[in-house]
Amino acid sequence: xxxxxxxxxxxxxxxxxxxxxxxxxxxxxxxxxxxxxxxxxxxxxxxxxxxxxxxxxxxxxxxxxxxxxxxxxxxxxxxxxxxxxxxxxxxxxxxxxxxxxxxxxxxxxxxxxxxxxxxxxxxxxxxxxxxxxxxxxxxxxxxxxxxxxxxxxxxxxxxxxxxxxxxxxxxxxxxxxxxxxxxxxxxxxxxxxxxxxxxxxxxxxxxxxxxxxxxxxxxxxxxxxxxxxxxxxxxxxxxxxxxxxxxxxxxxxxxxx
Numbered sequence: 500x501x502x503x504x505x506x507x508x509x510x511x512x513x514x515x516x517x518x519x520x521x522x523x524x525x526x527x528x529x530x531x532x533x534x535x536x537x538x539x540x541x542x543x544x545x546x547x548x549x550x551x552x553x554x555x556x557x558x559x560x561x562x563x564x565x566x567x568x569x570x571x572x573x574x575x576x577x578x579x580x581x582x583x584x585x586x587x588x589x590x591x592x593x594x595x596x597x598x599x600x601x602x603x604x605x606x607x608x609x610x611x612x613x614x615x616x617x618x619x620x621x622x623x624x625x626x627x628x629x630x631x632x633x634x635x636x637x638x639x640x641x642x643x644x645x646x647x648x649x650x651x652x653x654x655x656x657x658x659x660x661x662x663x664x665x666x667x668x669x670x671x672x673x674x675x676x677x678x679x680x681x682x683x684x685x686x687x688x689x690x691x692x693x694x695x696x697x698x699x700x701x702x703x704x705x706x707x708x709x710x711x712x713x714x715x716x717x718x719x720x721x722x723x724x725x726x727x728x729x730x731x732x733x734x735x736x737x738x739x740x741x742x743x744x745x746x747x748x749x750x751x752x753x754x755x756x
Contacts (some may be wrong), residue, residue: 502622502637506535508543512718517549520751524550526591527605530559531662532612533566533642534622536714542570558583558607561627562642568629585609585645585670603651608671610646613664614688648674655756658700661709665689668699675701678756683708683731693738704743705756706735712750723750 528544531537541557544550545567556579557567564580572580585608590601612620624640633639646666648658658676660666664686679700686692697703713726729747736745746754 500535500621500636502635504636506539506634506636506639508539509717510543513540513543513547515719516751517547524553524555526554526556528555528557529605529645529647529659530557530563530567531610531646531659532560532644533563533640535636535639537662538563538566538639539570541567542572545572545576555579556581558589558605558645558647560584560643560645562625562640565626565629566633566639566642569632571632583607583645600652603649606648606650606674608646608648608674609667610644610660610670611663611665611667612641612644613682613685615685616687618688620685646671648676657756658703660696664692664710666696666699668695672699673701676703678705678707679703680707680709681735683711683735684728685710693735697735697738702739702742706739706743706745707748707754708732708735708745709748718750 528541530541545555545557557564558581559567561582564582567580587607589605591603591605592598592601614620620641622637622640625642626640630638644663646658646660646662648656650656655678656676657678657680658671658674659680660671661680661682664682664684679696681696697706708731711728711731712723716723716726732745732747739745748754
């Protein structure tokens, strides 16, 4: 990654994804950390004409929300920027006499950024206030990392440790998801990453690797599916064994779970 490279948001790609793939606005956007490949499109999405009149709450840490503010989210969205630090268990919709039980819950976990061959990552840092408008990739700092588990009633629990290839083992132990979306690249310095994650989470029945493409091939390029390290699927399946199934995801294709 070149930290001096200018931030470029491709509005054509965003329009295409919203036209063809994400045709309804979400209730939540779950931010894992502040790096460019996770945060750069949040403000443009919130400002998009398709979403501008919809109530969309954004969950993230202090640094993440400050970066989103700096990238131009309108003041009318301020109440929708929800600060989380790990440990929260939020329900949707809000509790009321008409809705005593939630349609789903979102549990927040403190997590860790992946660590590469030199035991670190960049750009690191935290922000306690909104900076000037970021213009380069290096200004989008990590600011702490979060994981999320979405539980749909008593039927399905999906854990997202998908933002990076690392996790805080004692934070997620006992979560017992049915489905684990697991970051699968950049963990050369993390000891027994796959084995520890699967074991700590009780050997989920379904595992979906993520974050294992080259991160730069455009989403609408025919080559995007070839930018994925598909050896990860076999590696994870050999560890999981007959305890579950590893799925091979493809960009912008949905799973029914």
